[in-house]
Every structure is written in structure tokens, then in C-alpha cells.
Amino acid sequence: MKVFAISDLHLSVNNPKPMDIFGQVWEGYESKIFADWQERVKEEDLVLLAGDFSWAMKLEDAKADFELLQPLPGKKILIRGNHDYWWASISAVRAALPQGMFAIQNDAMKFGNLIVCGTRGWTVPENGEFASPEDEKIFKREVIRLDLTLKSAKALQTNGEKIICMMHYPPCNFKREESEFTKLLEQAQVTSVVFGHLHGYKRRETHFELRGIDYYLTSCDMVDNKLTEIGV
Numbered sequence: 001m002k003v004f005a006i007s008d009l010h011l012s013v014n015n016p017k018p019m020d021i022f023g024q025v026w027e028g029y030e031s032k033i034f035a036d037w038q039e040r041v042k043e044e045d046l047v048l049l050a051g052d053f054s055w056a057m058k059l060e061d062a063k064a065d066f067e068l069l070q071p072l073p074g075k076k077i078l079i080r081g082n083h084d085y086w087w088a089s090i091s092a093v094r095a096a097l098p099q100g101m102f103a104i105q106n107d108a109m110k111f112g113n114l115i116v117c118g119t120r121g122w123t124v125p126e127n128g129e130f131a132s133p134e135d136e137k138i139f140k141r142e143v144i145r146l147d148l149t150l151k152s153a154k155a156l157q158t159n160g161e162k163i164i165c166m167m168h169y170p171p172c173n174f175k176r177e178e179s180e181f182t183k184l185l186e187q188a189q190v191t192s193v194v195f196g197h198l199h200g201y202k203r204r205e206t207h208f209e210l211r212g213i214d215y216y217l218t219s220c221d222m223v224d225n226k227l228t229e230i231g232v
Helices: 029-040 059-069 090-096 133-156 180-187
Strands: 003-006 046-049 075-078 101-103 107-111 114-119 162-167 192-195 207-210 213-217 228-230
Touching: 003 029, 046 114, 059 090, 090 101, 107 133, 114 133, 133 162, 133 180, 180 213, 192 228, 213 228
Parallel strands: 003 046, 046 075, 075 101, 114 162, 162 192, 192 213
Antiparallel strands: 003 228, 107 114, 207 213
16 A cells, blocks of 8 residues: 645636646646546555645535546545635535545544544744734644644554654744644654645755654645655
8 A cells, every 4th residue: 555645736626716827837737636646546545635625615516526536546535724615524524525535634544554644734933933813823723633633643553553644734834943743743753744735835845854754745736746655
């Protein structure tokens, strides 16, 4: 079983919103992603989708975007991004997903000898300063949610299974300094972290290592609209 990841697909079957207005890299991006997916992924593999899956505003409208991915091989695992307004309660989302698609929200699931957990996260402050008191409040709430997420993963870890964590927001700032998120990830001995959210990021390095953990930036426009294979 291999693990692949990609994020920020911004699909819009029922809510057409052309992405090529954001640059040439978005021209025909869906076809490029799907072609790469078909070529590399097998049915037993996992594909992690780290947020901003659909532009839909309602869960009912997002179902067409689910159906777009359903024929593709592999088990698809989603977390919520900041633009996934369609994401209702986790029970409603799970009930709406077709076979072979799974949703994670502040919890974890085991797939063979791997545990996948995930939560949205929030913007990590630069120089220890938040943009606003509300921003700080949300950040602290998301730290609690990551803690719950990792505890859920550890509870499933019965035989040394490796843990992969998905977050939509980067868990560290642009300087890659230690944060409350990275501290928790290290304490839980997570193997890899998959995240997205960033577009047009100046640093083209999409895979880096911090204190024993591999971090993968998987926003589709940052990885040339190809899936990233996650080392396990």
C-alpha cells in the first residue's frame, strides 16, 4: 500500500468557478491531476486530500464533486479546508460520501498498518504575534483540536503503526520555527504531516524535514498538479 496526497482541488461541478483566472498553472489542472492519479494509484493505495476540496456552499452541491473522484483508484481521505463551506456535521459528511471516500475531523482512522488523523489548523503567528485577538482565539482552539486528533490516533496505535497527520493550514510559519502545532506533532511521534492552503508560495520546496518529521506541502498548483507520494 502506497500513500499519495494532494490538496486544494477547488472542484466546482455544480458551482462553476474557473481557476485559471489565478494563473497559467490552473489551466486544465483537473485533467492533469486525474491523469497522474490514474497512472500511479492502485486500488489498495491511500490518497490524502488535505482540504479545500470543493467550492460548493452546500453539502448537496458537493456530491457531484465527490462523484467526480469516485471512479479514480484508491481510498480517498478528506479533511476540511477553510473554503469547504459545504462541510456540515461530520456525521452528515460521512453519510454523503460515496464508497471508498472517508472524512476525518479531529479524529483518526486506521488503514492496514497506517493511522491517518487530521484537523484543519490555523495560521501560525510570525514573531509570536497574531493578526488580531480573534485570530489568536481561533489558533488556540485549533491547538486543542490537534491535541484531540493526535490522542485519537495514539489510541488506535496498538502495534507501533506509523501515524500520518493531515492539516489544511501549515503547522509552522514561513521561517519554519517551532509552534504549538509542531510541538504536539513531535510529542505524538508522527511520521509525516501533509498540509496545503499555500498558493504561489515563494519557497518552492514542498518537502522538508523538521526534528524527525517529514512535512509535505501538497497544494495542487505547488506540485505541478501531480500527486505527492508520502514516504511511509
